[in-house]
Amino acid sequence: MNSYNTKITLIILLSFFLSLIYFYDDFFEIHPKAYITNQGDNTVSVVDLNALEVIKTIKVGIAPLGITILKEKNLSFIGNVGTDDISVINTRTDQIIKTIKLNTAPLSLTSSPDETKVYVTDWFKNNILIISVKEMKVIDSFKVGKTPSGVIFNEKYNYLIVTNRDSNSVEIYNKNNNLIKKLETGKHPFGVYTKGKYAYTANVYDDTVTVIDLENWSSKVIKVGAHPYNMLTHNNLGIVTNTIDDSLSIIDLKINKEIKTINTGETPENLDIHQKLNMLVVTNWGSDSISVYDLKNLTLIKEIKTGAQSRSFGDFILQ
Amino acid sequence: MRKFILTLLALTFSMSIFAHGPTPQKVQESITVSVTPAKAWSTVKDFSSFKKIMKIRSFDDEIMKIKYEMLKKDGPFSDYNAYIIVKKGANDNESVIQWTARFYRIYKLNPPIPEGQDDATAKAAVKKIVESGLANLKKSLASK
Numbered sequence: 024m025n026s027y028n029t030k031i032t033l034i035i036l037l038s039f040f041l042s043l044i045y046f047y048d049d050f051f052e053i054h055p056k057a058y059i060t061n062q063g064d065n066t067v068s069v070v071d072l073n074a075l076e077v078i079k080t081i082k083v084g085i086a087p088l089g090i091t092i093l094k095e096k097n098l099s100f101i102g103n104v105g106t107d108d109i110s111v112i113n114t115r116t117d118q119i120i121k122t123i124k125l126n127t128a129p130l131s132l133t134s135s136p137d138e139t140k141v142y143v144t145d146w147f148k149n150n151i152l153i154i155s156v157k158e159m160k161v162i163d164s165f166k167v168g169k170t171p172s173g174v175i176f177n178e179k180y181n182y183l184i185v186t187n188r189d190s191n192s193v194e195i196y197n198k199n200n201n202l203i204k205k206l207e208t209g210k211h212p213f214g215v216y217t218k219g220k221y222a223y224t225a226n227v228y229d230d231t232v233t234v235i236d237l238e239n240w241s242s243k244v245i246k247v248g249a250h251p252y253n254m255l256t257h258n259n260l261g262i263v264t265n266t267i268d269d270s271l272s273i274i275d276l277k278i279n280k281e282i283k284t285i286n287t288g289e290t291p292e293n294l295d296i297h298q299k300l301n302m303l304v305v306t307n308w309g310s311d312s313i314s315v316y317d318l319k320n321l322t323l324i325k326e327i328k329t330g331a332q333s334r335s336f337g338d339f340i341l342q
Numbered sequence: 343m344r345k346f347i348l349t350l351l352a353l354t355f356s357m358s359i360f361a362h363g364p365t366p367q368k369v370q371e372s373i374t375v376s377v378t379p380a381k382a383w384s385t386v387k388d389f390s391s392f393k394k395i396m397k398i399r400s401f402d403d404e405i406m407k408i409k410y411e412m413l414k415k416d417g418p419f420s421d422y423n424a425y426i427i428v429k430k431g432a433n434d435n436e437s438v439i440q441w442t443a444r445f446y447r448i449y450k451l452n453p454p455i456p457e458g459q460d461d462a463t464a465k466a467a468v469k470k471i472v473e474s475g476l477a478n479l480k481k482s483l484a485s486k
Contacts, residue, residue, distance in 0.1 A: 086365050147452045
């Protein structure tokens with residue numbers, strides 16, 4: 024009798040766990056989501072990438088711009104340049120759980136691969152601020168070049184890469200926050216991206232992208248559309264937002280040349296990819312929307328209205 | 343008097359908040375005119391006051407959109423880029439002309455921001471340009 028009961032209990036438990044695995048996404052609401060910072064109305068639009076619609080609008084600080092997502096910790100850090108603070112959102116409940124005061128404008132954010140730290144560029148005082156995710160406060164900072172705009176972490180070499188808009192350069196720091204290399208870029212480098220042994224900067228004023236080899240420090244310049252703002256790579260392609268042309272430049276990375284352009288909404292600023300859905304999302308500052316593309320053939324799936332002046336400078340998709 | 347000081351304090355405080363931030367500003371205005379979109383578009387295209395101070399970036403006859411960059415550098419703003427688009431109105435003889443500008447304030451360094459170089463000043467100046475531009479367009483369409 025006892026062993027019969029044990030068996031039943033085990034079967035019930037097993038089926039419970041199996042159903043938990045099967046319905047895992049529903050139980051824990053893990054939907055693929057994009058978090059869109061809207062500078063003009065001080066909100067973040069949460070977009071469900073399966074349903075392709077805005078499912079929630081979260082009030083944050085004034086003029087939200089930069090963003091980074093900590094997938095394992097279910098957190099999203101939003102930089103508000105108008106109120107000089109960071110709103111931390113729990114991505115399970117989509118509610119703000121903390122506001123971190125900075126007293127300087129946080130322009131862009133990125134996290135360390137282990138998600139214990141968030142790096143923030145301090146636009147006004149030329150610093151990188153380091154936030155402890157556990158303590159939810161600034162624990163350290165170090166000086167960098169003028170007007171640090173983009174920041175990203177390269178996992179291959181453990182480098183922190185920073186673009187300095189007003190000194191037309193990119194700086195590479197090691198994990199002890201020591202500068203190991205400073206290289207010239209095109210004029211006004213803003214967005215920065217890295218994958219494997221390469222780093223890329225989008226140079227707003229001279230309509231180019233600089234490709235940097237992180238192994239031998241050689242670099243190449245590629246002509247793109249008018250006023251590029253940010254970029255990323257996917258397989259052998261580079262994808263760049265051209266803010267004035269309302270387009271994306273598609274670069275063949277084998278020959279380092281633009282091979283075609285694709286229309287976006289007005290003033291496209293930033294972009295991110297959902298790997299599993301094979302989806303590219305572009306924020307349109309001018310038309311208060313995002314454009315969602317199928318990455319396979321780069322065709323538009325849908326343009327979705329978000330909030331006023333959508334930006335999302337950084338990684339903004341919850342995988 | 344106390345109320346006055348409090349208001350002043352509140353104003354100064356709120357202004358210092360809004361004056362922060364290297365953020366692009368936006369002005370968007372539109373007017374409705376009683377002509378066909380084709381006619382409105384042809385007037386927008388040869389809008390003469392444009393050509394001296396603007397660098398035309400693109401014309402698109404299909405979607406009736408012109409994009410330009412302002413070359414004149416004497417306004418209290420920088421990096422001014424704008425577009426004008428003509429859309430269909432409520433009927434065939436009505437059009438909507440929409441003008442959208444993106445720009446930054448002149449002062450891009452650390453606060454404190456010098457007087458007259460903040461976001462609000464830049465926005466007010468561009469609003470004036472856009473509004474008077476639209477008013478001139480309306481006038482020249484009416485005289486045709």
